[in-house]
Amino acid sequence: MRSSCRSLLMKLDNTMVRKYFQRRLASYFLLVAFSLSLAGGPFSPARGQEPSPAPLLTTQPVNKAELHQALVDLTNTWTVMCVAAHPDDEDGTTLTVLRRRDGAHTVSLFSTYGEGGQNAVGPELYEELGVIRAQETMRAAKIQGSEPYFLGLKDFGFSKSADEAFKVWGHDEALRRMVLKIRELRPDVIITHHDTTSGHGHHQATGRLIIEAFDAAANPKRFPEQLNQVKPWQAQRLFVRIFGANAQKPAGETEKVFAIDPNEVDPVRGTSYAEQALAALQQHATQGPWPKSITDLMRARRIEAGKLPLIRYRLLREATGVPPLPQDAGTPLAGLELPATLIPSITPPKIEGRPLASFVDRPDRVLAVLIGWRASRGLLSLLTGDQERFRLFESRSDRALAVATGISITLSSRDTVLVPGGPSTFSIDFANPGTRAVHVDDLRFNGWGEPVRLDPADVLLPDTETNVNVDSTTPKNATLTVPQEEHLYDGLFLGKHFEANALVDFDGAKFFLRAELALPVVPALEIKRIWPSPCVRTEETLGWCDAFKVGLVNHLATPFRGTMEIGAANGAHTRTAIYQLVLAPNEQRDDTISIHDARPNRENLKERRSSGSVDFSIKAADSTDLITKRTVPVVYSAARVAQNLRVGYVPSFDQTLEHSLAALGVSSKALTIDEIKSADLSIFNTIIIDNRGYEAHPELVAANSRLLDFVQAGGTLIVFYHKDNEWNPDEKKNRPQLAPYPIILDDKRVTDENAPITFIQVRHPLLNSPNRITPADFSNWIQERGLYYPKQWDQHYTEIFSTNDPGEPPLIGGLLVAQHGKGNYIYTSMVWYRELRAGVPGAYRMFANMISYGHLHR
Numbered sequence: 067m068r069s070s071c072r073s074l075l076m077k078l079d080n081t082m083v084r085k086y087f088q089r090r091l092a093s094y095f096l097l098v099a100f101s102l103s104l105a106g107g108p109f110s111p112a113r114g115q116e117p118s119p120a121p122l123l124t125t126q127p128v129n130k131a132e133l134h135q136a137l138v139d140l141t142n143t144w145t146v147m148c149v150a151a152h153p154d155d156e157d158g159t160t161l162t163v164l165r166r167r168d169g170a171h172t173v174s175l176f177s178t179y180g181e182g183g184q185n186a187v188g189p190e191l192y193e194e195l196g197v198i199r200a201q202e203t204m205r206a207a208k209i210q211g212s213e214p215y216f217l218g219l220k221d222f223g224f225s226k227s228a229d230e231a232f233k234v235w236g237h238d239e240a241l242r243r244m245v246l247k248i249r250e251l252r253p254d255v256i257i258t259h260h261d262t263t264s265g266h267g268h269h270q271a272t273g274r275l276i277i278e279a280f281d282a283a284a285n286p287k288r289f290p291e292q293l294n295q296v297k298p299w300q301a302q303r304l305f306v307r308i309f310g311a312n313a314q315k316p317a318g319e320t321e322k323v324f325a326i327d328p329n330e331v332d333p334v335r336g337t338s339y340a341e342q343a344l345a346a347l348q349q350h351a352t353q354g355p356w357p358k359s360i361t362d363l364m365r366a367r368r369i370e371a372g373k374l375p376l377i378r379y380r381l382l383r384e385a386t387g388v389p390p391l392p393q394d395a396g397t398p399l400a401g402l403e404l405p406a407t408l409i410p411s412i413t414p415p416k417i418e419g420r421p422l423a424s425f426v427d428r429p430d431r432v433l434a435v436l437i438g439w440r441a442s443r444g445l446l447s448l449l450t451g452d453q454e455r456f457r458l459f460e461s462r463s464d465r466a467l468a469v470a471t472g473i474s475i476t477l478s479s480r481d482t483v484l485v486p487g488g489p490s491t492f493s494i495d496f497a498n499p500g501t502r503a504v505h506v507d508d509l510r511f512n513g514w515g516e517p518v519r520l521d522p523a524d525v526l527l528p529d530t531e532t533n534v535n536v537d538s539t540t541p542k543n544a545t546l547t548v549p550q551e552e553h554l555y556d557g558l559f560l561g562k563h564f565e566a567n568a569l570v571d572f573d574g575a576k577f578f579l580r581a582e583l584a585l586p587v588v589p590a591l592e593i594k595r596i597w598p599s600p601c602v603r604t605e606e607t608l609g610w611c612d613a614f615k616v617g618l619v620n621h622l623a624t625p626f627r628g629t630m631e632i633g634a635a636n637g638a639h640t641r642t643a644i645y646q647l648v649l650a651p652n653e654q655r656d657d658t659i660s661i662h663d664a665r666p667n668r669e670n671l672k673e674r675r676s677s678g679s680v681d682f683s684i685k686a687a688d689s690t691d692l693i694t695k696r697t698v699p700v701v702y703s704a705a706r707v708a709q710n711l712r713v714g715y716v717p718s719f720d721q722t723l724e725h726s727l728a729a730l731g732v733s734s735k736a737l738t739i740d741e742i743k744s745a746d747l748s749i750f751n752t753i754i755i756d757n758r759g760y761e762a763h764p765e766l767v768a769a770n771s772r773l774l775d776f777v778q779a780g781g782t783l784i785v786f787y788h789k790d791n792e793w794n795p796d797e798k799k800n801r802p803q804l805a806p807y808p809i810i811l812d813d814k815r816v817t818d819e820n821a822p823i824t825f826i827q828v829r830h831p832l833l834n835s836p837n838r839i840t841p842a843d844f845s846n847w848i849q850e851r852g853l854y855y856p857k858q859w860d861q862h863y864t865e866i867f868s869t870n871d872p873g874e875p876p877l878i879g880g881l882l883v884a885q886h887g888k889g890n891y892i893y894t895s896m897v898w899y900r901e902l903r904a905g906v907p908g909a910y911r912m913f914a915n916m917i918s919y920g921h922l923h924r
């Protein structure tokens with residue numbers, strides 16, 4: 067009996083940490099089983115009989131919402147998965163209702179980290195943005211009560227078709243990842259709001275993948291190599307959200323639909339589920355701005371009824387033999403049935419025949435019932451049915467016991483980072499706010515390698531906190547988790563994960579407590595940043611990439627002694643130089659490193675007129691091992707600018723304009739909105755409003771007449787791209803037409819970064835001076851050509867470029883220029899900011915022409 071029971075447990079507990087409790091638990095289960103068999107049969111279901119009331123109250127008030135959630139969760143072992151292409155595409159309201167109201171286990175699965183999008187609040191783009199969006203998504207999920215997972219497919223920016231997405235992702239690879247996540251997470255129901263034909267190409271592709279994955283995950287012949295790790299899984303139902311007018315129509319006879327009412331008020335938290343979902347949505351700050359309240363949201367969506375419309379989903383696929391979805395279903399789970407054999411092992415106790423969640427105002431009664439139930443449970447019901455579902459139920463029971471008893475465990479460290487080979491100290495803190503002593507049966511710390519069994523004080527006395535310290539050494543060969551952006555796709559960007567697990571005994575009820583912590587693993591000496599990167603030099607600044615600012619951090623509590631080796635490669639030329647480094651304990655500083663001694667001369671001109679890279683490598687004095695290395699690309703652009711230009715600019719989210727103007731050797735100044743309002747603008751030849759500048763600085767709208775006066779008087783004003791809803795005249799927002807002659811934007815894009823560009827006005831000065839622009843200047847662009855192209859513009863404007871995505875009509879408003887008074891106005895929807903930031907040489911040449919326009923003959 068002993069051996070068969072143990073091998074069963076081996077199968078049950080394949081999660082890493084629980085495995086280490088097996089031996090101990092096995093004997094515990096055997097004891098319980100034995101006593102149950104004496105008491106009248108091992109298969110008797112758990113009974114929710116209330117033992118005589120005992121003074122089990124905690125000394126702290128129980129968090130009612132938390133307790134309610136933990137108790138509702140006990141009644142629902144279904145898993146609902148929401149599939150979305152990008153962060154903020156998740157169906158927040160539905161996830162919130164299904165978890166908060168119904169206690170379903172809710173997970174969301176994102177195809178990408180959303181790193182190809184724009185950043186509404188900061189300078190980070192690409193993988194750096196992906197790291198931020200992952201963290202925003204985790205915060206949003208916390209509010210929704212869901213768990214986020216990512217497939218890590220690359221977000222390469224807006225695409226118009228699923229085919230374009232599959233070209234980058236690889237259809238089979240994307241499907242493989244999605245099938246694996248379904249097999250791991252075992253959703254009973256899958257929902258999505260992506261159909262297969264509308265919107266962003268990533269949405270369409272995700273909509274197609276989930277339909278395929280629904281079947282493929284259940285088919286052992288698909289991706290059989292995964293079966294070493296996971297079992298095939300058949301989700302029962304797949305739903306797609308209904309949008310537009312159809313969403314509000316009653317379902318047709320044959321149509322199977324469920325609906326969620328976002329206006330429903332959460333009786334425990336006192337807010338509507340829509341309000342909770344909005345609070346989650348607001349966490350996606352890089353994709354804002356979001357409505358500040360439901361009233362704002364309704365105004366923005368022009369909803370006048372005072373109520374948000376129902377959210378409806380249509381049944382798209384179901385597994386064979388699944389009970390039919392009832393008419394007027396209020397949840398995607400309606401009508402689903404669990405195997406009868408499983409039910410006894412996942413049924414929570416009740417009080418007076420009512421669910422525990424109805425008794426959140428009597429936490430003492432709830433606690434007494436939970437304790438009695440857990441202490442007397444028939445654990446041999448483990449022998450039948452769906453082990454993963456049982457495990458979900460068990461972990462939820464652990465959670466309910468922890469909340470009801472108030473016993474908690476936290477894991478922390480006074481170290482904020484970990485250095486390979488270095489020591490660190492963790493602290494595991496128990497709190498027992500109750501009136502009973504609690505026994506700690508087992509405590510494990512899961513860090514590097516095998517979990518460590520710790521020896522806590524055996525007993526947690528009532529109303530006390532107990533602390534256990536763990537000393538640890540970070541292995542010398544531990545993988546670094548910084549820079550975070552380099553670890554987006556391997557998942558290490560969140561740092562090294564640590565866990566503490568305890569098994570406690572409260573009045574004979576045993577349950578697990580778990581705490582987690584993640585810390586970054588950093589090199590002893592970290593290169594935090596190198597500026598400029600990429601380094602762009604132009605005809606005006608051939609010596610520009612001779613010096614770099616390097617931000618260094620010594621993460622050691624002792625001095626760091628070592629070297630930084632600089633290796634610069636330009637075309638066929640390479641140079642190396644070695645710098646001695648001595649940093650005080652925990653010192654942070656910026657060093658300026660010069661890599662050439664000489665000014666540009668005839669010998670090195672060729673070298674300076676080529677692109678290349680510079681490596682920065684750090685070693686400690688006592689070792690030949692490389693501690694860390696970073697590389698800066700160096701780009702040469704044959705760009706010239708008009709002489710003696712003075713350029714003012716209003717930056718939006720990053721330093722691209724500052725860096726690009728510096729690379730062009732132009733005298734420039736960042737302007738505040740107050741300066742636009744009152745400073746003497748006539749000292750500038752050209753002023754640039756960065757992308758989405760009127761959105762980033764709403765006060766700029768009121769100061770706009772000063773900018774138009776500047777143009778009238780002879781200046782050149784360049785306005786980078788805006789979204790239609792940030793630009794087009796809007797009375798409600800007090801926003802007039804911002805250009806001197808009307809320009810109305812649309813939401814059209816050219817997403818193919820290689821889309822051919824035709825020059826409409828071949829002789830136009832913008833294409834000829836100081837730099838003669840050729841089609842080659844549009845090669846090696848990244849991500850896209852432009853977005854939110856104008857749909858109408860005044861005849862004063864001259865169009866310069868025509869371009870289009872394959873198979874689409876040409877868009878000719880990407881760069882519009884008009885004379886106004888003595889000056890010139892340029893509006894451009896092309897993504898100069900992305901190309902300048904990435905160091906695309908041709909973009910520098912065209913940018914130089916724009917800022918020089920109107921000033922060549924001064």
Ligand SMILES: [Zn+2]
Nearest residue numbers: 151152155266
């Ligand atoms: Zn999206």
